[in-house]
Amino acid sequence: MDYRPLGRSGIEVSAICLGTMTWGTQNTEQEGFAQMDLARERGVTFFDAAEMYPVPPSAETYGRTEEIVGNWLQSRACRDEIVVATKVTGPGSRFPYIRDGACRLDRKNIEAAIDTSLQRLKTDYVDLYQLHWPDRSTNIFGQLGYHPDPDDQSVPLAETLAVLDDLVKAGKVRTVGLSNETPWGTMSFLKLAELGKGPRMVSVQNPYSLLNRSFEVGQAEVAIREDCRLLAYAPIAAGVLSGKYLDGAQPAGARLTLYPQNSRYRTATSEPAVRKYVDLARRHDLRPEVMANAFVVSRPFATASIVGATSLEQLEIQLSAAEVQLSQEVLEGIEAIHAEHTIPCP
Template sequence: MELTTLPHTDIEVSKICLGTMTWGNQNTEAEGHEQMNYALDQGVNFFDTAELYSIPASAERHSNTEKIIGSWFQKNQNRDKVILASKIAGKADMTKFIRTTGFQKDALISAVEGSLERLQTDYIDLYQLHWPERKTNFFGQRGYVYDASDFWEDNIHQVLETLRDLVQEGKIRHVGLSNETPWGTMRFLEESKVHAGLPRMITVQNSYNLLNREYEIGMAEISHRENIGLLAYSPLAFGVLSGKYLGERLPDNSRLKLFPNYKRYSGKTAVAATQNYYKLAQDYDLSLTQMALAFVNSRPFITSNIIGATNMHQLEENIASIDISLTDEILNKIETIHNEIPNPAP
């Protein structure tokens, strides 16, 4: 397994990160334990979760995933073998059953303490803000749209102060962002630069895959010049980049069969681009899954690639992508397809 370092730390993490958001809904506790056992055996030491998971968000299933990870730690007594990341859910209609106060001090403290209890651990290595409190373009919205009803007041200093206190208490070690924009990322970074003692955001967890390379517009330069690493989620675009939905197929128990509203990567142009990538992978005797994940792994701004699976075959193939190196010829042909159909999914 290839290792990288969390920016501005000496913490080594695997280039492949184990995503967990299906555990507690599509996957049972036993299946989650099996996945963690296999991943750790393969050198994957970086796990990502959130208080919101499993998905889709619901009052009945929220935090199930953290509980499954916690029971695995308790069973195996191996917390020291894993670099663990979790997230606080942002303010939104779909999270009112968790809390309604966004990233206020009491909400952050409550969220961290709740996660620690469920995860059966004394600390979280990387704690992330799942999405911004302000109204902006995230979760499938391609561009920023001005909204006169957005009365968000800049509370970034206060958020960082609370996170600083949690770091000083030893409950979290480092902090990161998720689903964040260039403006938001720089705003957090500048605040910690200007005010000594505030924690620095070291990573940002945004979607990135062959169908959505919008991270390269603005965010990639921030990664390079500010040394903030991308934790890429949805590298297979909800499984679309496995090719299993081509030909209008809808396999049983697949995410799009179970949750048909997850259409972010199912538009006509996205399907056309997927077909082109599928043919390219076939031309070089690769699976589309291997090529798609290897592409993400190869990007210079990637700290870790968050893969997820609902069965062991998928998990094995996803982790094995670390052994695939794409030639310049393949990468050039990927760019040709991208230039013909750029970012077909937001």
């Protein structure tokens, strides 16, 4: 396992991060424990959660994922070995059960969110606390074009950063990061930190995979020059890059079979690209999902690839990507496909 600096925080994390968002819906607590045990055995030191997990979110399961992580940390007595990341929920009408449906990235919400996350995680501090998505209206979650909202009344970034600063000073948070953020937002937070307005962001957790390399446009340069690198989520595009959904297949128990409404990566434009990536991997005796994840891990602007699984077999496969070095021929093949299918899934 490769270990990398988390921005300028002084914290090191494994290049593979264990995603947790299925624990509490598709996975039981016992299965989550088994995944964390296996990941730890394989050298993973970085777990990522969120207060709104599991996904798909609901009032009945809200916070359950953090509880499972917390129960495991307590039972294994290994808190100091694991870099624990979680997130505060951004604004939106989908969560009437979170703080009475009035989620914002303001003092009241962030302070309430961190305190309840710490209780569920059974810890005194979170290593990395992330803003799950911006408070302002911007182009995220698959929207490439930017359409400004003239009525946008977002919480000022400086106000949000000031709250995070207080959490760091109180010892509740070691360092902070962004998620689903744009180049403008990232640079704005970094500029505020340079002006002494709060802690410096150390990472940006955004989607990145062979089907969505939009991070490379603008964000990649920021990531490298500012040491605020990518924590890539959906590195195998919700399993689509394994090829298991090709030709309309509906594998029993698979995520997009159970939740077809979450089919961001399973589209008419993605199918031809997926087929070519799958064929490329098989020509080189690689599992398609391993090739896809190894590509993400190899990017110079990435700190970690966040892998998720619903079985130990799937997790073993994803963890193996940390040991795979893609050949120049494979990399050239990937670029050729990318030139033809540049961003099939935003």
